[in-house]
Amino acid sequence: MRSDESLERLTLLGCQGVEYPSDYSPALLEIFDNRHVGREYVVTFDCPEFTTLCPKTGQPDFGHIFISYIPRLRMVESKSLKLYLFSFRNHGDFHEDCVNIILNDLWELMDPCYLEVRGIFMPRGGISIYPFANRADADHEELRRMRLAQNFNTDAFIRR
Secondary structure: OOOHHHHOOOOOOOOOOOOOOOOOOHHHOOEEEOOOOOOOOOEEEEEEEEEEEOOOOOOEEEEEEEEEEEOOOEEEOHHHHHHHHHHHHHOEOOHHHHHHHHHHHHHHHHOOOEEEEEEEEEEEOOEEEOOEEEEEOHHHHHHHHHHHHHOOOHHHHOOO
């Protein structure tokens, strides 16, 4: 069981009076210590209700965001991640930008061994956009290249 001291920096988890952000804010993200340092494992988050705004028209865009990472010392707390992703609701950026912003913010926060972010956005004007971005430390560079190459297989995304 985690000690109270190790949970002190988690201010959002269990807080009933959390205010939902109206503007993009990476400051919402909180971390906790990985208690399994030295063991490689994958953590995946699935956010099927991601929304953002078109930077030109201001119209809402709807997407499904998947985040997977191999932790090193720090891990992102899920409620803070939910609020962070919610903060994109009034943020105007292209789908590709949102995926890369999320990748960069989480990389800076956690310094994981490997991190990838995938967006599956609903069609706009008859075109769906599926941006994918990933980063890796030197030991996981081969994984990064392999996963990037796999994302050129569009058959995996065709909905039947």
